[in-house]
Amino acid sequence: MSDEERVIIIPCSGIGKAFGSVGREAAYVVTEELRPDCTDTVCLSLLTLGDEDARRRVRKHPTITIDGCPTACARVNVEQAGVAPAAAFRVFDVFRRHKELRVRSVSDIGEAGQEMARILARDVAAKVDELRTGRR
Amino acid sequence: MPQLPQRKVGLIACSGEDLPEGTVSRRAALLVLERLRPGATVTLCLPLFLAGEERERAFARFYPTIAIDGCEKRCAARATEMYSARPAASLVVSDLADSLGLARPQRLRGSDAAGEALARAVADEVARRVDGLLAVRGETAAVRQPDPTGVETVVADAACTCVSGISAASVVVGGQTVELLALPAIFALFREEGKSPENSATADDLMQQIKIYNAVAAEDENALSEAVADEYARFWAQTPAIGD
Numbered sequence: 546m547s548d549e550e551r552v553i554i555i556p557c558s559g560i561g562k563a564f565g566s567v568g569r570e571a572a573y574v575v576t577e578e579l580r581p582d583c584t585d586t587v588c589l590s591l592l593t594l595g596d597e598d599a600r601r602r603v604r605k606h607p608t609i610t611i612d613g614c615p616t617a618c619a620r621v622n623v624e625q626a627g628v629a630p631a632a633a634f635r636v637f638d639v640f641r642r643h644k645e646l647r648v649r650s651v652s653d654i655g656e657a658g659q660e661m662a663r664i665l666a667r668d669v670a671a672k673v674d675e676l677r678t679g680r681r
Numbered sequence: 682m683p684q685l686p687q688r689k690v691g692l693i694a695c696s697g698e699d700l701p702e703g704t705v706s707r708r709a710a711l712l713v714l715e716r717l718r719p720g721a722t723v724t725l726c727l728p729l730f731l732a733g734e735e736r737e738r739a740f741a742r743f744y745p746t747i748a749i750d751g752c753e754k755r756c757a758a759r760a761t762e763m764y765s766a767r768p769a770a771s772l773v774v775s776d777l778a779d780s781l782g783l784a785r786p787q788r789l790r791g792s793d794a795a796g797e798a799l800a801r802a803v804a805d806e807v808a809r810r811v812d813g814l815l816a817v818r819g820e821t822a823a824v825r826q827p828d829p830t831g832v833e834t835v836v837a838d839a840a841c842t843c844v845s846g847i848s849a850a851s852v853v854v855g856g857q858t859v860e861l862l863a864l865p866a867i868f869a870l871f872r873e874e875g876k877s878p879e880n881s882a883t884a885d886d887l888m889q890q891i892k893i894y895n896a897v898a899a900e901d902e903n904a905l906s907e908a909v910a911d912e913y914a915r916f917w918a919q920t921p922a923i924g925d
């Protein structure tokens with residue numbers, strides 16, 4: 546697959562909230578397990594600081610953001626880079642659908658957190674497929 | 682009773698998603714926040730400096746801050762300085778790995794043995810710097826002792842200022858607006874303690890508290906004290922005492 550067809554997945558870097566860790570884990574499930582050949586990630590901090598290469602990548606490729614809290618740093622910072630995300634996911638929306646899943650902590654999201662991340666990752670992967678299909 | 686913000690050391694990790702050392706920076710910060718120096722450290726998500734508002738940007742002006750970066754691009758240190766204030770200390774995970782002769786991590790997700798060893802080494806160094814910063818200020822970090830039962834207490838969320846925030850308010854001094862961190866909390870505390878603005882000692886007490894959280898040049902102190910006293914008198918008049 547050419548680099549042209551890649552989708553960028555950017556989680557929020559949230560270090561203060563357990564949902565931030567779930568979002569990060571979900572991003573890695575997509576980029577390493579579910580869609581390793583057609584997705585990639587970019588350091589959000591680098592993008593935040595205006596790094597040209599990071600900006601070029603989110604402008605060139607459809608970008609999906611994953612946020613752990615209402616401040617929505619991932620979405621906001623992608624928008625600040627001059628592009629609208631192709632999709633914006635929130636960990637909280639998964640929690641609303643699965644209130645039985647209680648995340649353990651920031652540093653160890655536990656089994657429930659892993660499950661929440663897998664559910665979110667499947668949603669993100671489906672969106673990746675949709676974006677790639679739409680491009681053809 | 683209103684609580685005045687406690688002096689702590691702020692930790693800003695780059696959390697870089699795209700490199701294993703970024704994951705180590707995050708892991709190291711969490712080790713310090715949750716296990717090595719809980720209660721003495723606080724954190725903030727780095728991208729909040731851009732997405733957030735004034736109270737987020739006040740972070741490094743209020744807390745002496747340690748930036749923990751995964752690579753030489755030093756996003757955490759640069760962003761902290763750009764949006765808030767220069768970090769009191771700055772560590773780069775890759776540099777520390779080289780200087781300690783530790784292997785570089787290979788995994789982005791979770792932690793391999795090399796990543797865990799490096800995270801612990803970085804966390805130890807950060808804890809040492811925390812102690813140094815608090816010692817300069819005459820304070821001591823609470824070092825968490827291992828629980829004798831062997832049971833680990835789990836903190837659901839790390840100490841994060843995007844929840845607690847650092848309140849700030851402005852006063853006008855000589856036609857210029859001056860922002861003072863912790864001023865709303867100080868006013869609320871003084872009001873609750875019944876410290877009347879008509880008492881001559883109150884203005885001095887206010888300045889004493891304000892100087893804990895803000896740098897005040899000696900030559901500006903008298904004018905600032907007057908402006909704060911006026912503002913407090915207005916606050917006193919508008920805020921009913923508890924029980925009224």
